Amino acid sequence: MQDVPELVAQAREGRPRAVARLISLVEGASPRLREVMAALAPFAGNAYVIGLTGPPGAGKSTSTSALISAYRRAGRRVAVLAVDPSSPFSGGALLGDRVRMSEHASDPGVYIRSMATRGHLGGLARAAPQAIRVLDAAGCDVIVVETVGVGQSEVEIAAQADTSVVLLAPGMGDSIQAAKAGILEIGDVYVVNKADRDGADATARELNHMLALGESRGPGDWRPPIVKTVASRGEGIDEVVQALEKHRAWMEEHGVLTARRTRRAAHEVETLAVTALRARIADLHGDRRLDALAERIVAGDLDPYAAADELVAGVTGGR
Amino acid sequence: MQDVPELVAQAREGRPRAVARLISLVEGASPRLREVMAALAPFAGNAYVIGLTGPPGAGKSTSTSALISAYRRAGRRVAVLAVDPSSPFSGGALLGDRVRMSEHASDPGVYIRSMATRGHLGGLARAAPQAIRVLDAAGCDVIVVETVGVGQSEVEIAAQADTSVVLLAPGMGDSIQAAKAGILEIGDVYVVNKADRDGADATARELNHMLALGESRGPGDWRPPIVKTVASRGEGIDEVVQALEKHRAWMEEHGVLTARRTRRAAHEVETLAVTALRARIADLHGDRRLDALAERIVAGDLDPYAAADELVAGVTGGR
Missing domain, CATH: 3.40.50.300 (P-loop containing nucleotide triphosphate hydrolases)
Known part of the structure; x- marks a missing residue:
């Protein structure tokens, strides 16, 4: 497998196979996605x-x-x-x-x-x-x-x-x-x-x-x-x-072009960040921490908002 | 305005006006929503x-x-x-x-x-x-x-x-x-x-x-x-x-009844937590922190995934 900097260099020379390979990497949420995005920036x-x-x-x-x-x-x-x-x-x-x-x-x-x-x-x-x-x-x-x-x-x-x-x-x-x-x-x-x-x-x-x-x-x-x-x-x-x-x-x-591109980038980053935070909550689910909170709600020991606060604190470290 | 414990007590006596008032409070995302939910738990x-x-x-x-x-x-x-x-x-x-x-x-x-x-x-x-x-x-x-x-x-x-x-x-x-x-x-x-x-x-x-x-x-x-x-x-x-x-x-x-109710409560808490985390990202937006990241992406100094990492760190305190 070619390394990412090499692929990027070839893509910049206009080689279609390298371009195709890079798009496949970003399209398929490959583990190398982050590496590719950093190399392209x-x-x-x-x-x-x-x-x-x-x-x-x-x-x-x-x-x-x-x-x-x-x-x-x-x-x-x-x-x-x-x-x-x-x-x-x-x-x-x-x-x-x-x-x-x-x-x-x-x-x-x-x-x-x-x-x-x-x-x-x-x-x-x-x-x-x-x-x-x-x-x-x-x-x-x-x-x-x-x-x-x-x-x-x-x-x-x-x-x-x-x-x-x-x-x-x-x-x-x-x-x-x-x-x-x-x-x-x-x-x-x-x-x-x-x-x-x-x-x-x-x-x-x-x-x-x-x-x-x-x-x-x-x-x-x-x-x-x-x-x-x-x-x-x-x-x-x-x-x-x-x-x-x-x-x-x-x-x-x-100044509209830069403003549009900045707004677009902000939206993209926000989406990626929310996805990452969701994944962290899913990890808490995996740890049975979310389930434990849900059980306390069903038992009447906790209300859903207080439980959500605990979950958020679990993700954010109480900030 | 009646206080929440009084409303809950009246609702438990079967008074329809108190029930209606409580539903309106939870339906309308009132500031007292959390108080109501805690009192009901x-x-x-x-x-x-x-x-x-x-x-x-x-x-x-x-x-x-x-x-x-x-x-x-x-x-x-x-x-x-x-x-x-x-x-x-x-x-x-x-x-x-x-x-x-x-x-x-x-x-x-x-x-x-x-x-x-x-x-x-x-x-x-x-x-x-x-x-x-x-x-x-x-x-x-x-x-x-x-x-x-x-x-x-x-x-x-x-x-x-x-x-x-x-x-x-x-x-x-x-x-x-x-x-x-x-x-x-x-x-x-x-x-x-x-x-x-x-x-x-x-x-x-x-x-x-x-x-x-x-x-x-x-x-x-x-x-x-x-x-x-x-x-x-x-x-x-x-x-x-x-x-x-x-x-x-x-x-x-x-054991299906408790399992269903627990799964439901878990889903509800997860939704509330994601909403709360989204609001925190929106706060960073308000602080222009997200905009600053987006500007760096447009300038080619940062890729969106690295920017999302910074945003997540801003919410979670780097955990």
């Missing part, structure tokens, strides 16, 4: 992370593929993390409509990875930020995190991005209505794809209306633009990239 | 808690009302905690089809309370065990916790019971199929209500078949009985009470 924070989400059929894979092409023309190294909550498969394989990205499969400047949940969306939400760290440290300039749907977990994963793109298509009025609340909260850039179809203008208008309704922006605040594309023909993709770069520049100018 | 563990759940239309309120009558005939004090996840109302009022229980409204030996979630099912699951403690300490012999549906939260609330009754009715095949997995895990006693209708035998047979399929019981294990009732006419209710008493006797004989 110094190389963090260079990649621009774009979240791309939207209902099935909006053309996410096609749009991602077109974005890859545009960034490649600009000489950037690109990674795609395709998160599929419904797929039981995970790993480096090009899955299902990832075939649409197959044109990039032989390009050493593009790394594509599918992550699946295997029924554990919580686990995925934990693994995604760590996979992003690997891709970031490996020297990718742009990381596109593509997720299906706008459910709660997708929203959480989209929250890992620096800029969130919400993709819609004409004739999906119902899904817009249904996802309305979620969509309006997370989009920094909106894209109406399949703009050559009937109803594209109506969808853009409706979206514009909904965004205006929810608006409570001050001067200098970011106003999410709506871009129309035909991703299958590459139309409008340059405008999407311009909107993305504009959002990135706005975030940097206003 | 010595009087815990006398009530027999029956969980009653099933799909809408199975006849839960009618069955509960019939059960109240049966237990009242036996001279027991009875409480009903009617948990309605869809209702925005809470409190002592007789809601909706609680009218079917109105025959018991003037009986001082019966206490009926509705609890609603107001959109916070997690909060309800926390409040229910505490309301049960109040009713238990108030000297109720039997507490029926009636919940709608067999969703995850209802399952959690049913897990508060000593004995769980799952109520079904003929012609609800689809809902049985849908809820199959959940239903088969939680029932100690199954009731097919509206047994005078077509399909009652088929429903009982299907249920029996499903229970047999999932069976991995050893000799001496409890085999959930299936009882047929026409609750609106009181038919079969005595058989339900017999099945309940038989289950209770079996649990006592095999």
Whole structure:
């Protein structure tokens, strides 16, 4: 087994096998996870992370593929993390409509990875930020995190991005209505794809209306633009990239990028800390200390709050 | 404002206003919650808690009302905690089809309370065990916790019971199929209500078949009985009470009752302790300590796991 510093060095040289190995290590909660995360830390924070989400059929894979092409023309190294909550498969394989990205499969400047949940969306939400760290440290300039749907977990994963793109298509009025609340909260850039179809203008208008309704922006605040594309023909993709770069520049100018990344890191640390504290309580369970407290409650010698205090004291040493 | 020991004393005399006041205190996470819980602890563990759940239309309120009558005939004090996840109302009022229980409204030996979630099912699951403690300490012999549906939260609330009754009715095949997995895990006693209708035998047979399929019981294990009732006419209710008493006797004989209550108390304490530890992390957030860690991660000076270690050390004093 290769040692971690060697893997990190190879990943930074752009070797896909090393990148894949590191993602597997962080994804699988390997015992070497901590070692990997420590080795990656110094190389963090260079990649621009774009979240791309939207209902099935909006053309996410096609749009991602077109974005890859545009960034490649600009000489950037690109990674795609395709998160599929419904797929039981995970790993480096090009899955299902990832075939649409197959044109990039032989390009050493593009790394594509599918992550699946295997029924554990919580686990995925934990693994995604760590996979992003690997891709970031490996020297990718742009990381596109593509997720299906706008459910709660997708929203959480989209929250890992620096800029969130919400993709819609004409004739999906119902899904817009249904996802309305979620969509309006997370989009920094909106894209109406399949703009050559009937109803594209109506969808853009409706979206514009909904965004205006929810608006409570001050001067200098970011106003999410709506871009129309035909991703299958590459139309409008340059405008999407311009909107993305504009959002990135706005975030940097206003200190928003660092603030977002700091908030994200804080949330991640908090989650890891709560998990660690839960594990300590589970250890007390193993020691039968929790059971002993529970028995005293059932016997009427103790109330649950006083018992919780004792448990907390057992974890914290009475602080 | 009355003091807590006085309220507890009045509740133990069976005064409904004192019981209502105590439940409101524990339900609303009042600052006096801890005081109330400590005052109740010595009087815990006398009530027999029956969980009653099933799909809408199975006849839960009618069955509960019939059960109240049966237990009242036996001279027991009875409480009903009617948990309605869809209702925005809470409190002592007789809601909706609680009218079917109105025959018991003037009986001082019966206490009926509705609890609603107001959109916070997690909060309800926390409040229910505490309301049960109040009713238990108030000297109720039997507490029926009636919940709608067999969703995850209802399952959690049913897990508060000593004995769980799952109520079904003929012609609800689809809902049985849908809820199959959940239903088969939680029932100690199954009731097919509206047994005078077509399909009652088929429903009982299907249920029996499903229970047999999932069976991995050893000799001496409890085999959930299936009882047929026409609750609106009181038919079969005595058989339900017999099945309940038989289950209770079996649990006592095999040490299962204490084991279940201990496991429940352990789970409750664990939840309270994790909540308390989360609050301590939030305090560190308030101290900007978490933010400082997050800033170091974004700067690449620290990885999230090492940061979580520091956070945990901040809570536990390095233990």
